[in-house]
Amino acid sequence: xxxxxxxxxxxxxxxxxxxxxxxxxxxxxxxxxxxxxxxxxxxxxxxxxxxxxxxxxxxxxxxxxxxxxxxxxxxxxxxxxxxxxxxxxxxxxxxxxxxxxxxxxxxxxxxxxxxxxxxxxxxxxxxxxxxxxxxxxxxxxxxxxxxxxxxxxxxxxxxxxxxxxxxxxxxxxxxxxxxxxxxxxxxxxxxxxxxxxxxxxxxxxxxxxxxxxxxxxxxxxxxxxxxxxxxxxxxxxxxxxxxxxxxxxxxxxxxxxxxxxxxxxxxxxxxxxxxxxxxxxxxxxxxxxxxxxxxxxxxxxxxxxxxxxxxxxxxxxxxxxxxxxxxxxxxxxxxxxx
Numbered sequence: 001x002x003x004x005x006x007x008x009x010x011x012x013x014x015x016x017x018x019x020x021x022x023x024x025x026x027x028x029x030x031x032x033x034x035x036x037x038x039x040x041x042x043x044x045x046x047x048x049x050x051x052x053x054x055x056x057x058x059x060x061x062x063x064x065x066x067x068x069x070x071x072x073x074x075x076x077x078x079x080x081x082x083x084x085x086x087x088x089x090x091x092x093x094x095x096x097x098x099x100x101x102x103x104x105x106x107x108x109x110x111x112x113x114x115x116x117x118x119x120x121x122x123x124x125x126x127x128x129x130x131x132x133x134x135x136x137x138x139x140x141x142x143x144x145x146x147x148x149x150x151x152x153x154x155x156x157x158x159x160x161x162x163x164x165x166x167x168x169x170x171x172x173x174x175x176x177x178x179x180x181x182x183x184x185x186x187x188x189x190x191x192x193x194x195x196x197x198x199x200x201x202x203x204x205x206x207x208x209x210x211x212x213x214x215x216x217x218x219x220x221x222x223x224x225x226x227x228x229x230x231x232x233x234x235x236x237x238x239x240x241x242x243x244x245x246x247x248x249x250x251x252x253x254x255x256x257x258x259x260x261x262x263x264x265x266x267x268x269x270x271x272x273x274x275x276x277x278x279x280x281x282x283x284x285x286x287x288x289x290x291x292x293x294x295x296x297x298x299x300x301x302x303x304x305x306x307x308x309x310x311x312x313x314x315x316x317x318x319x320x321x322x323x324x325x326x327x328x329x330x331x332x333x334x335x336x337x338x
Contacts, residue, residue, distance in 0.1 A: 024096050024229070024236035025286055028069050034076040036062035037086055037095035040177060042198065043205035044310040044318075045101050045121075046078070054078040058099040060305040061120055061227055063298065064243040065097060068291040073298035082176065083151035087112050090230060097240055098228040101195065103153050108228070117240040119226040120302075121310075122322035122331050124219035125157050126196040128203060131214055133190055138218040145170040147189035149180050153223070154194050161220040181206045195223045200316045238285050242337075246292040249274060249334030250301035252325055257300040260293060274337045281337050292337070302332060 028034055038046035038058055046056040054062075063073035079095050090098045091113050102108070103123075104116040127138050135141060148154045150173045162169055172189040174180045184192040185207055192202065196219060203210045227244065229237050250256070253271055255263045263271055272278040275293045282289035299305065306323060307313045324330025 024233050025069065025239055028096055028236075032070060032075060034062060034066045034069060034097060035079055035095045036065070036076050037081045037089050037098040037100050038062070038078045039100050040080040040082060042101060042177075043201045044314055044316045045197070045201065046099070047205075048078075055309065057121060057305055057309040058101060058227075060247075060299050060309065061099045061244060062097065064247055064295045065240055067294040067298045068243045068246070068285070068287055069239055071288060071290070071294055073294070083149055084175065087114055087228075090114055090228060096229070096236070101198070101225045102228060103195075103223045104226055105153060113231050114228040115231045115237060117227045117229055117237055118244045119224040119331075120244055121197060121225040123195040123197050123223040123225050125154055125161075125193060125221040125223055126199055126219050127216040128184075128192040128199040128213055129190065129216060130187075131212055136216070138216050138220070139165065139167070141169065141191060142167045143169070144191050145172055145189040146191045146193055147172045147174065147180050147184045148193050149173070149177055150175050152194070153221075157221045158193055178206075195225070197225075197310065197316075197318060200310075200318055204315045235286055239287060242281075242285060242335075243291075243295060244302075245335045246274065246295050246337070247299070247302040247305065248325075248332050249337060250292070250296045251303040251332070252327065252334050255296055255301060256304060257297055260296045264293075270337070 038054065041047045044056055046054060046058040049055050059078065062076045062078065066076040067073040081089050081100060086098055086100050086102065089095045104119060108114060109116050129135055146158060146169045148158060148171065155173065172183060174183060181202055183189060192199065196215065199215050203213050207213055227240055229240055253274065255271065264275055264277060266272060273281055276282055276289035279289045282291050285291060306320065310316045310318045311320065320330060322331045324332060326333040
């Protein structure tokens with residue numbers, strides 16, 4: 001019988017949430033900067049590069065919103081937040097937008113004073129293990145010690161899955177993400193569980209010998225990740241929601257950062273509406289008619305952002321999978337701008 005380590009987890013108290021209401025679009029325009037909540041460092045999604053410039057799929061969404069609201073994708077401030085801080089920061093007004101690999105759940109979308117503005121990455125919770133453990137399936141993890149971060153949906157998902165599969169485990173629950181990674185790398189637990197995208201990021205960017213680890217094949221949950229804004233802030237919700245939709249729709253229409261100027265001459269009515277040649281969409285949002293043009297020109301479409309940050313153009317090498325366009329068997333389906 002395989003022997004596993006047992007380590008006591010750390011407990012934390014959940015923070016309370018206050019409700020804040022403001023017309024954020026007006027605040028952002030007056031301030032001239034979008035305050036965007038991101039992770040404290042998650043390669044491929046939101047992390048500073050060697051020059052200290054924030055990069056990633058989620059950061060590109062921050063940039064897209066800045067391009068739509070202010071005309072300049074660089075007019076945003078990245079505010080690093082832990083899992084425990086993120087919703088409090090949104091409700092207090094410290095940030096305008098939470099773009100921090102956050103799963104959309106019923107509770108988060110209804111009970112925390114926050115509301116989802118869409119999904120920019122379809123994910124699922126998985127398991128990372130050292131190859132030396134000698135397991136090839138999550139079903140072989142009975143009795144394992146499992147590292148995870150507190151304040152995430154991973155705790156409840158893991159408990160539900162283990163109960164349904166008659167598997168016992170010892171949770172090692174730690175507050176800070178980097179401390180969880182360090183605990184796993186040091187062998188304080190047998191398994192690291194979080195969203196599969198996070199496991200890919202951790203394996204490549206946080207572990208000294210990535211080839212010594214493997215992600216198990218099982219995905220045990222649905223984790224639709226996406227941005228949140230404050231409830232009751234409808235004008236700002238519209239800007240954030242449609243900034244994401246513009247990126248998704250642009251890919252479907254074949255509009256890229258390289259050809260967007262040429263596409264201004266297109267006779268396709270969908271292209272003309274998206275790029276502001278046919279006016280109206282900008283007025284509907286309370287921003288310039290070139291809002292989507294600015295996003296695509298300065299940030300790119302969704303496919304461009306995906307490939308350079310987490311896809312084949314990145315170290316993570318994540319397949320498009322569910323995040324492919326609906327025409328390619330994925331779930332990315334741009335809502336019509338009309």
